[in-house]
Amino acid sequence: MKAAVVYKYDSIGIAEEARKFIEESICSAEIFHIPDKRLEGYDFIVSVGGDGTILRILQEVLKCPPIFGINTGRIGLLTHANPENFRDILPGIIDRWEIEEFMRIEAEINGKVMMRALNEVAFLSNTPARLIGLKVSVDGVEIEDMRCDGMLFATPIGSTAYALSSGGPIIDPYLESILIVPVAPFRLGWKPWVIKHDRRIEIEVSKERNALAISDGQKILEVGNDDEVAVFRSQFPAVFFRSGFNRLERIRGKLMSLR
DSSP: OEEEEEEOTTOHHHHHHHHHHHHHHTOEEEEESSOOGGGGGSSEEEEEEOHHHHHHHHHHOSSOOOEEEEEOSSOOTTOOBOTTTHHHHHHHHHHHOOEEEEOOEEEEETTEEEEEESSEEEEEESSTTOOEEEEEEETTEEEEEEEESEEEEEOTGGGGTHHHHTTOOOOOTTSOEEEEEEESOSSTTOOOEEEETTOOEEEEEOSSSOEEEEETTTEEEEEOTTSOEEEEEOSSOEEEEOOSSOHHHHHHHHHHHTO
């Protein structure tokens, strides 16, 4: 068995401590600063950073080994431990080897999957402070046609991220669905949509200006009126070690701490 330790730029000290601990008590381990596809070849991944570090890992892996997160960031909704207690928690989690999967979504542009996200794929105006027209259809049925700063297509896990700050609801992370939330819509009385996970969502960009498609704040592509764009559930979920805490309690506690 072998592990990969992936760290964010200011956490190399904790990452080296984690690598040394894993090698002394569990298995061989290698350290990465910049995640890449090689991570798929490891039995498990230890992420040292915040939620953003985990999102960067998930941008690179298709078939995801189980992830254990050590939080050195601000929120850490996706993490399992902190630098003070990971030595107490990690061995037991590895011994039990219980995992849980959370859906990701994909963005297809002109028939090719170009993006994959755990939180959301955002379609935003390519011109700051200028509205963009977006038309949204679900399984061929048009459900929205509005001018706005952009539109978010989020997973249940992602409902507590960008979508929440844009006025979307919090969705149970185990309820497989896709959340559609406009960003600063030019319309009174708008409501978000929660769509069944197996539906295909198509997005049409107006001719007046292009959109920037952004996956989990990491990857950016420009799309225009001539592009055929669709969002749907990925066949490749994110995989995490199952922790002892209740995820709904954790979400509530983390969000309460932000007030």
